[in-house]
Amino acid sequence: MRDINVSTEAHILEAAFAVFSQNPGASLADVAKHAGVGRATLHRHFAGRDDLIVALTLTAAQELDEAVETATAHCQTYTHALEVALGAILPLAARHMFLATEPAINDPRVAEVYASQTRDLTHDIDMAKAEGAFDPHVPTEWIVQAYDNLIYAGWAMVAAGDATPKQAAALAWRTLTQGTGNDAPSARNPWHPH
Structure with missing residues (x-):
């Protein structure tokens, strides 16, 4: 039964x-x-819509984690893993995009899953920063927010039919690394005004 x-x-x-x-x-x-x-x-x-949305959110989070783990299993650097992860996450746009408008963050299980994912992403970005992928003067929290929001932007592009998941992942990575990369002149660094 x-x-x-x-x-x-x-x-x-x-x-x-x-x-x-x-x-x-x-x-x-x-x-x-x-x-x-x-x-x-x-x-x-x-019991109701909220209960169903929580279950969908937890299922989606597990699917995202599994997709990323599988895709990044053989990556040799954190930088490469962050790039490859975008390629694993963006194809799930059609399945998960609607959850962005159905916040279930008030559920403690969802809040813990999101907190865990944020901790993992923060760690990975710190490690990629140590590898030289990102400007060390840009706060990690800013890069974490940029990464998450670029996923949403990519999902929106894919959902609208304006990009394939592969194109959206490439655009997201390009935007992230060119905007927070280690190539920007320090004279233009907004975090340490001269």
Whole structure:
């Protein structure tokens, strides 16, 4: 019986990803219909929309982590891993983009996952900075924010059909490294005014 429940829940989650990625304002009835289950069955697994969004957010975070881990497994430097990670993350735009408008940060499980991801990214950027990828005078927190926001920008480009995931990843990396890279003259460094 437990396996049936798990597979039903997973099926509902897959249906929710499909429905919400096409129409973020879709109802739970739309999700239930797409999943081929009754609303009562959906509500046995998810109390309401917020509960479903939290489950989708946690699933999406796990998918992102797994995609990045797989893609970067053989990278020799943190700098290369950060670049390769963009190439793993951007193809998930169609599946995950709608979650950007459905904040579930008030859920402690989601908040912890986001905090963990931010800690990992901060560490990786600090290590890439030590490798010379980024200007040491640019605060790591700024680079972390830029990286995250460039992912969102890339997802928006992909979702709008204005770029392929590969093109968006290349543009994001180019923007990040040219804007925060180690090549900018220190005379133009806004963090240490002369």
